[in-house]
Amino acid sequence: xxxxxxxxxxxxxxxxxxxxxxxxxxxxxxxxxxxxxxxxxxxxxxxxxxxxxxxxxxxxxxxxxxxxxxxxxxxxxxxxxxxxxxxxxxxxxxxxxxxxxxxxxxxxxxxxxxxxxxxxxxxxxxxxxxxxxxxxxxxxxxxxxxxxxxxxxxxxxxxxxxxxxxxxxxxxxxxxxxxxxxxxxxxxxx
Amino acid sequence: xxxxxxxxxxxxxxxxxxxxxxxxxxxxxxxxxxxxxxxxxxxxxxxxxxxxxxxxxxxxxxxxxxxxxxxxxxxxxxxxxxxxxxxxxx
Numbered sequence: 001x002x003x004x005x006x007x008x009x010x011x012x013x014x015x016x017x018x019x020x021x022x023x024x025x026x027x028x029x030x031x032x033x034x035x036x037x038x039x040x041x042x043x044x045x046x047x048x049x050x051x052x053x054x055x056x057x058x059x060x061x062x063x064x065x066x067x068x069x070x071x072x073x074x075x076x077x078x079x080x081x082x083x084x085x086x087x088x089x090x091x092x093x094x095x096x097x098x099x100x101x102x103x104x105x106x107x108x109x110x111x112x113x114x115x116x117x118x119x120x121x122x123x124x125x126x127x128x129x130x131x132x133x134x135x136x137x138x139x140x141x142x143x144x145x146x147x148x149x150x151x152x153x154x155x156x157x158x159x160x161x162x163x164x165x166x167x168x169x170x171x172x173x174x175x176x177x178x179x180x181x182x183x184x185x186x187x188x189x190x
Numbered sequence: 191x192x193x194x195x196x197x198x199x200x201x202x203x204x205x206x207x208x209x210x211x212x213x214x215x216x217x218x219x220x221x222x223x224x225x226x227x228x229x230x231x232x233x234x235x236x237x238x239x240x241x242x243x244x245x246x247x248x249x250x251x252x253x254x255x256x257x258x259x260x261x262x263x264x265x266x267x268x269x270x271x272x273x274x275x276x277x278x279x280x
Contacts, residue, residue, distance in 0.1 A: 005250050007198055008270045009206070015273075056216040064209060074271035081273075168213065175217040 002063070009067040010161040014078040014154040020091035022079035023109055024149050028162070029072045030106025030114035033138040039065035041119040041135060045128045051183050054125065054176045058132075061169050068162055073104050075158060080104075126184070129177040136170035194246055201238050201249075207231040 028034045042062030049055045080102035088097045095111060106114035122128050143163035150156050211228040218224060239249055247263030248255035257263055 001252075003250050003252055003254050006264075006270060007202065007249060009209070010202065011199065012271070013273050053217050053219065057213065060213055060216055064213070070270070074273075077271050078273050168210065172213050172217055179217065 002066075008071050008074060009064070010071060010158055012071055012074040012078060012158050014075065014152070016152060016154070017081055017083040017087070018079050018091075018152065018155070019083045019088045019093040019097075021150060021152070021155055022076045022083075023091065023093045023096060024146055025072060025079065025109075025155075025159075026076050026096075026105075026107060027109040028139070028142060028146070029069065029076060029104065031108040031112075031142075032118045033135065033142045034106075034114075034118075035065050035069035035072055035139075036106055036114060037118040038062075038135060038139065039069055040116065041121070042132065044119070044121040045125075045132075048121075048123050048128070049125055049180075051179060053179050054129075057172050057176045061172065064165070064169075068165065071158055071162065075155065076104050077102075079155070125180050126177070129173055129180060132173045133170060133177070136166045136173060140166040140170070194242075197238070197242050197245075201235065201242060204231055204235045204238060208235055 030036055039062050042058045042065065046055055046058035046062065049058055083091075083102070085097070088094060096105075099105070099111075120128070120131055122131070140163055143159050143166065147156055147159050147163065150159060208228060208231045211224055211231065215221065215224055215228060239255075243249055243255050244258060247259075247266050248257055251264050
């Protein structure tokens with residue numbers, strides 16, 4: 001069961017529309033290293049975790065990623081809201097506009113729709129944890145690229161928050177991997 | 191920034207401490223200092239949330255907060271992604 005909380009994890013208050021930035025940021029909504037992929041990845045993998053620490057960490061990080069999915073969606077929504085068709089054309093976001101108007105649709109910045117092929121759930125906790133460590137680094141790198149592309153502090157601040165969370169999640173997954181290895185070695189699994 | 195936004199930011203800050211401590215405790219379940227901090231922030235958070243909910247309506251639904259007032263306040267705008275509402279209210 002999940003309970004919705006009627007607030008964002010970190011505030012998103014973007015005053016100026018910027019369809020170009022929306023087009024860049026959408027990849028963290030529905031792209032390969034985005035928040036939807038992250039959440040589905042961890043929430044699907046948790047069933048096969050062998051120890052309590054791992055089940056809890058995947059469950060809870062997967063849940064926090066849903067809050068990030070919402071933040072990124074809010075950023076895209078606010079960046080598109082109030083932009084004129086002229087501005088959308090200038091931002092080269094006409095292709096997106098033709099398909100979705102200013103709707104928020106999970107896809108990459110180049111319009112590739114979300115697919116579960118972005119994630120793996122291997123049924124093998126060691127393989128899954130290594131995927132997750134890489135996923136957090138790839139998401140961190142994507143946020144760093146987005147921060148380089150942004151010039152509005154209203155956009156940069158939530159991106160910096162999201163980047164920092166990837167680093168914390170990477171740290172927690174590293175600890176989980178260590179504990180799983182200890183557990184498997186103690187069972188003489190190999 | 192209006193009073194509502196200020197209170198919500200305060201809630202966000204305290205809840206962030208509980209989120210981060212929660213993840214830490216998932217992999218350090220016997221760290222007493224973190225456990226105590228988690229409980230302390232949780233208590234503060236519960237008090238702040240009920241203060242907010244008395245004034246501005248429920249923060250969560252499905253039986254997790256009492257609806258105070260004579261209508262179903264859950265559906266009231268603004269929703270979290272609606273920046274324009276926050277800007278208008280002063």
